[in-house]
Amino acid sequence: MIAKRYQNEWIVLAAFLLMAFSFIYKNVQLSSQQEMLFGTKKTVQELKEVIALQKIWADKKIAQNVTKLQSLVPPSKLTWSSKNKNVTASYSGLTSRELNAVTSKIMTLPVEIKKLVIDFCLCCYWCGWASLGLCLSRSFTIPLKRLWQNKR
Numbered sequence: 001m002i003a004k005r006y007q008n009e010w011i012v013l014a015a016f017l018l019m020a021f022s023f024i025y026k027n028v029q030l031s032s033q034q035e036m037l038f039g040t041k042k043t044v045q046e047l048k049e050v051i052a053l054q055k056i057w058a059d060k061k062i063a064q065n066v067t068k069l070q071s072l073v074p075p076s077k078l079t080w081s082s083k084n085k086n087v088t089a090s091y092s093g094l095t096s097r098e099l100n101a102v103t104s105k106i107m108t109l110p111v112e113i114k115k116l117v118i119d120f121c122l123c124c125y126w127c128g129w130a131s132l133g134l135c136l137s138r139s140f141t142i143p144l145k146r147l148w149q150n151k152r
Contacts (some may be wrong), residue, residue, distance in 0.1 A: 028037055051143070056110045057110065059110070062109070062110060066087055066109060066111065068105065069087075069102065069105060070089075072098065072101050072102050072105060073091060073094060073098050073101075073102065077089070077091055077094060077098070078091055079091075086114075115136055
């Protein structure tokens with residue numbers, strides 16, 4: 001008897017619940033679709049970056065650009081050795097201008113730095129002299145040390 005008396009209200013309640021659940025379902029589907037779209041865009045962007053890096057690394061003039069590091073400072077301040085695609089350059093007694101020239105040239109080259117040690121002593125820091133030792137290669141990680149912080 002009570003069910004027949006409130007039959008229309010039960011139908012309205014069921015319709016309202018169905019409408020609320022469908023609204024929630026639609027919002028969940030839209031947000032998951034947007035997340036998938038964002039993930040796809042990110043993957044495409046990463047692929048574009050990889051293709052651009054492959055073009056840079058395939059350049060045959062990289063070796064010529066690396067050898068330009070020899071001409072930035074006088075030969076008396078430079079120790080140079082080259083094995084396969086690995087280059088080891090050690091600069092010592094650099095002035096601040098020479099150090100800036102070498103580091104800005106290194107930063108523009110498409111190489112990975114295996115080891116970069118910039119050694120400043122306190123007296124060298126005041127007069128602007130520095131020692132720079134680095135190894136350049138086409139495939140290695142980048143540990144970066146500043147020895148002058150550890151020599152206090």
